[in-house]
Amino acid sequence: MSKGEKTRDKILQKAAGLASICGLEDMSIGKLAEATGLSKSGLFAHFKSKENLQAQVIQWVANMFTEEVLRPAFREQRGVPRIRAIYGNWKDWIDGESLPGGCVMIASSTEFDDRPGTVRDEIVNMMNTLLDVLTKSAQIAIDEGHFRSDADPRQFSFEFESILHGYHLLQRLLKDPDASKRSDLAMERLLSTYEATMSKNTEN
């Protein structure tokens, strides 16, 4: 990275941290100036508009999610081991290992669903990409013989994503001491109804 790119990366990291706590809309250039010690005018020169800053934060968070959740999981064996790794890494991500206020994508999904514009478009784009990755992972699990051949990979991606949203609620809002256990049990039930061996039982 050039010096300019490094500065930009550091600013976006601060911005993503702020957005994870107070929300993307409330993450103003003023607050970011305070948090970084940079001038408002300097930040405006970098990002041109609040909307552009928000869209860049979404891209930055999505890149970080890829690095911390997806990429390490893709080093695992294809099929169910990889799906389990995505799940475990994603829980760590929600726990705030990387962003203090948890997942910016989950929070922004409800924050921006009624705010048309480039930020919403960016969130939709990233969420669809993620659902595609999950769908592909389920398809690989079918190809590997881990999942039943008649399983619907798109349906799997929906149910997988839903469990993580439920985990986010129990863990971050309700601070339920059983959040992790609840989520794990739901994931086991999901995997077991998709797994090839289970299908033989239920087909009886």
Added chain:
Amino acid sequence: MSKGEKTRDKILQKAAGLASICGLEDMSIGKLAEATGLSKSGLFAHFKSKENLQAQVIQWVANMFTEEVLRPAFREQRGVPRIRAIYGNWKDWIDGESLPGGCVMIASSTEFDDRPGTVRDEIVNMMNTLLDVLTKSAQIAIDEGHFRSDADPRQFSFEFESILHGYHLLQRLLKDPDASKRSDLAMERLLSTYEATMSKNTEN
């Protein structure tokens, strides 16, 4: 309702509608004054502070949810028919039949999870109450012999809630034409693994 109560109710309805679109934090007394045609000072006299207004909006939305989602479902037969009715009414609720921007509770859950205070406490309180209602509904399904006797009603409430969060994502953010189908399939899978007749098959 007295005249004062009716006025308060009308204001809270407008406020909830605004919050469903722009979020609870962004629903300022200024915006509410514009939407209702009332003066800012009059609204301040009613609600004393923004925080108090927000907490009252949460209570108002929770009451409305009870009236539109839970109460009609509780007229259905105990057990699975009642659970199916809660599910159907809740989907309508998310579709924005009552609030233009969808579920304020789901949006506020991620908006306020890192904002300690009375508003967060109110959201936690309402969400826990809702999970308790779902847990009790699952317990009734066990008592009625619809669910397996060894089913975990609390686990059921988590998985039920998660599916609705997933539906909110697909329906309101992604505008996925299959959102309703995806959600229904997940709910059928959830019910089928809890239902008493299925357990006999999987116990083979």
